[in-house]
Amino acid sequence: MARVHLLDDELINKIAAGEVVERPASVVKELVENAIDAGSQQIRVSLKDGGRQLIEISDDGLGMSPEDAVLALKRHTTSKLRSADDLFEVSTMGFRGEALASISSVSRFTLQTMSRDFKEGVRVTHEDGKTLSFPWQGSFGTSVTIKDLFYNVPARKSFMKTSAAEFAVCHEYLQALALALPQLGFRLLHNDKEIFSVSPLPVPDGWARGEQALRLRTQALLGEELAAKLIYIQHQDRHVRLEALISPPGLDKGTAKHIFTFVNNRWVKDKLLRYGVLRGYHSHILRGKFPVVLMHVDMDAALVDVNVHPAKTELRFQYGTEVQASIAMAIRDGLRQGAWGSSKSNPTTAFSESYSPAPIESQARQSASANPAAAANIPDDFDLILPKYAEAEKINKDEIASFAATALREARSPNVALDLSSAKHVESSGIKRTTMSFDTPAQVSDRASYSAGEKKSAPIYPHYPKADPSVEKKSDNKFQVAPSPAAHKAVPLEKIGAPMMPRIPAPTAIPLMPKPDLGIFEAKEISRPSKAETDIPWDELKFVGAFQRCFLFFEHGDQLLVVDQHAFHERILYERLLQNPSL
Ligand SMILES: Nc1ncnc2c1ncn2[C@@H]1O[C@H](COP(=O)(O)OP(=O)(O)OP(=O)(O)O)[C@@H](O)[C@H]1O
Ligand SMILES: [Mg+2]
Known part of the structure; x- marks a missing residue:
């Protein structure tokens, strides 16, 4: 007797369901996608017990004829693909023709549908491998009810999480779909309580x-x-x-x-x-x-x-x-x-x-x-x-050494005074140290327009002026929203008086060696360096490491240089842009 035999449809469906239906959220996903493909405007999802007990999805889409509704429960039946070529250009959410077959094989399944093209609607049930259909009248569209998911697959059932956890996944999915398709209306209920409801826009x-x-x-x-x-x-x-x-x-x-x-x-x-x-x-x-x-x-x-x-x-x-x-x-x-x-x-x-x-x-x-x-x-x-x-984000050592040595030095202008006003003091672990961050181009150019020491919170991108109210979009639409960035016009730096050669604040060196009697770094505030001290010998610096992708540490003799990595990177980009505006 042959040992190899063809499995019956119900078993095939159950096996396939293992991939398609993992948890209640997978059912919600498949059924809502069917509703979307059916051209629905409003989709309602109602769950009980996180979908473990009940999932009900109704739509106002095309509906199905009674024959199609029965056929749709069979495996590999779909209205969305005709030929193999279609498979390479899928424009619908579903196309495999297996969701309803899979879902109905692992639940107590009911589908009610009525199409505008047919006088009669139909109610189709599927349970324990048996499909039954009855004439039915109702509103146009389709509703599918899933009860007791995995009632006949105990292993799968035991893998379901708590009601709250399963609901959270369903919620996340429906929320994402509603964000994807603002032109459709979605309503989500859990244990008869409305979670959200959004109308078509x-x-x-x-x-x-x-x-x-x-x-x-x-x-x-x-x-x-x-x-x-x-x-x-x-x-x-x-x-x-x-x-x-x-x-x-x-x-x-x-x-x-x-x-x-x-x-x-x-x-x-x-x-x-x-x-x-x-x-x-x-x-x-x-x-x-x-x-x-x-x-x-x-x-x-x-x-x-x-x-x-x-x-x-x-x-x-x-x-x-x-x-x-x-x-x-x-x-x-x-x-x-x-x-x-x-x-x-x-x-x-x-x-x-x-x-x-x-x-x-x-x-x-x-x-x-x-x-x-x-x-x-x-x-x-x-x-x-x-x-x-x-x-990808790692700052390249060579880039730091070579670019900093050339670009930054070149960018310096002898008539630009060193600006130390942005020195930031960090108190931590009892150690008082002084570091200096490289300012972003915007911060630099912005500060340049203020007198030194002036306390004023600097706008981030001053070279992009605040939007001119005259360019604000006028709309008769009842929905008023903010104008897009396109409404903002960029103004060249020169026009707003920002210097093309920004000030270069210099990092401050701090002593590397602790005082012997303390055994730790001494709590010592470093006095502001003179102009000569701040002329950093970039070529001679040794890159020793980075901390949390925030700070770069360089060694020079007995000195440690701390650089704000983010600002430094911005600065490199800025200098590159200055050198080659076509970038
Ligand atoms: N809500 C619905 N409204 C109208 N027709 C539907 C609806 N749900 C299913 N159908 C019909 O039943 C068919 C079978 O649905 P099923 O979800 O099993 O397969 P599919 O959507 O074609 O592909 P996939 O398995 O990838 O989801 C669909 O192709 C569609 O014609
Ligand atoms: Mg489908």
């Missing part, structure tokens, strides 16, 4: 969702205050069209949970995209901190393969490197625009008032505290990203 014609829609949807889901501070960016090139809301520096979070990446409206946790986002923020964010980003990537469906995993949460890009670079560049440009004050109430000042670069003390504290809580919150896939990210 008007979006402009064309590929973009538009700043208004994105900002309003973000406001509804992530909070008004946050949404108002995010910067809207748009970018188009040969490979992608990007539209995003990104947080300005200083608004960072301890986890990567607030980085949402969408590709052709699909929420994906893709390393390549996330790395692109982090690259965009490279010197604008401390290690262990993450920005808030809602990045919409639209691209030719033929250039991205969604068919990597049955759950369709992984992608393969034909031009991955280019897509990643575009994301990084778009973010970097957006941050450089400096229009960080985008807000409803006062688009030009709201954020710049609340943001100021962390003083050196707090930067050190932030990064020095290893922040275990934050680290614990980093998703698994970030473990793989961070080392690479760190690698």
